[in-house]
Amino acid sequence: MLPFILKRLGLALLVAFTVSFISFLLLFLSGDPAAALAGETASGEDIEAIRRVYGFDRPMLVQYGEWLVSALQGDFGESYYFKLPVAGLIAxxxxxxxxxxxxxxxFALLTAVPLGVAAAIRPNSIVDRVALFMSVAGQAMPSFWFGLILIVVFAIQLGMLPPSGAETWRHFILPTVVLGYYAMPAIMRLTRAGMLDTLNSDYIRTARAKGAGEGRVLFKHALRNAIIPVVSLAAVQMGFMLGGSIVVESVFALHGAGYLAWESIARNDLPTVQALILVFSMFYIVFTFLADVLNAWLDPRMRSA
Incomplete structure (x- = not known):
């Protein structure tokens, strides 16, 4: 198990380094940062002055090296717009x-996995059709529209939940449902397909022939093998939720990191954008690494991969 973890850790570090370089490079390839900071009415002398002040006139690799060393120490510089340390702002x-x-x-896992298992146990039943309907609706429904519908129904008409803000746990109920419902279809379909394939395997028939209880067959033998791809998918979905929650945060006025990313892009706040890209990328890498380790623990055959 240890060699597998070390191998995956080395790959994760390599991916992290590559992502950091590409994210740093893309921001400069998108245009002249000095001109963006100076504004449309700035003169050539003003742009050159800003380029010298912020160090944009130095070689690209030198700028990247200095930025990477500072980032590893938790220093992402100062926000151009907020005039605050970027690390503290993101934290x-x-x-x-x-x-x-x-x-x-x-919410997505606690809802989609049981529904996927139930749909696989009774294919073409009412439960299976309900799961299929929820899966199709989740894919077709835009998250911002779903969020607005929930606000109108549960916050305005019924008055059960607050429509916006992040003061109490009740403020997170509606955005949690919207964000989790978006991830449900893929998890539900993958769980159902994995369970159907596993339940038709020879070792499941052998376990039943030996007199194993149905609960033991389903949850110890079938679900343990069917859940492996779900773990990998959940890791990717978790990374997406952290990095792509800007729509949900905007609808429910949650001033989180996703909303901060939109503010920084709109205001050409390069240090904050660079740091957020790196942080969100690290979340993807860390969650994927943890999913690989968990899958290797669930299925020892994966340790030789």
């Missing part, structure tokens, strides 16, 4: 996004 906003992401993926 403050990331708390809301982390809570929303954890609640969203928990």
């Amino acid at each position: 403050e906003r990331l708390q809301v996004t982390m809570i929303l992401g954890v609640c969203g993926i928990s």
Whole structure:
């Protein structure tokens, strides 16, 4: 198990380094950052002055090396717009996004996995058709539209839940449902397909022939093998929820890291954008690494991969 973990860790570090370089490079390839900071009415002398002040006149690799060394020490510079340390700004906003992401993926897993298992146990039944309907609706329904519908029904008409903000746990119920429902279809379909394939396997028939109870067959033998691809998918979905929650945060006025990314892009706040790209990418890499380790623990055959 240890060689497998070390191998996956080395790959994760290599991917992290590559992502950091590409994200740094793309921001400069998108245009002249000095001209973006100076504004449309700035003169050539003003642009050159800004380029010298912020160090944009130095070689690209030198700028990247200095930025990477500072980033590894937790220093992402100062925000051009907010005039605050970027690390502290992201840490403050990331708390809301982390809570929303954890609640969203928990809601998706606790809803989609049981529905997928139930649909696989009774294919073409009412449960299977309900699961199929929810899967199709989740794919077809835009998240911002679903969020607005929930606000109108549960916040305005019924008055059961607050429509926006992040003051109490009740403020996270509606955005959790919206964010989690978006991830449900893929998890549900993958669970159902995995269970159907596993339940038709020879070792399941052998376990039943030996007199194993149905609950033991389903949850110890079938679900343990069917859940492996679901773990990998959940890791990717969790990374997406943290990095792509900007729509949900905007609809429900949650000023998290996703909303901060939109603000920074709109205001040409390069240090904040660079740091957010790196942070969100690290979340994807870490969750994928943890999913690989968990899958290797669930299925020892994967340790030789």
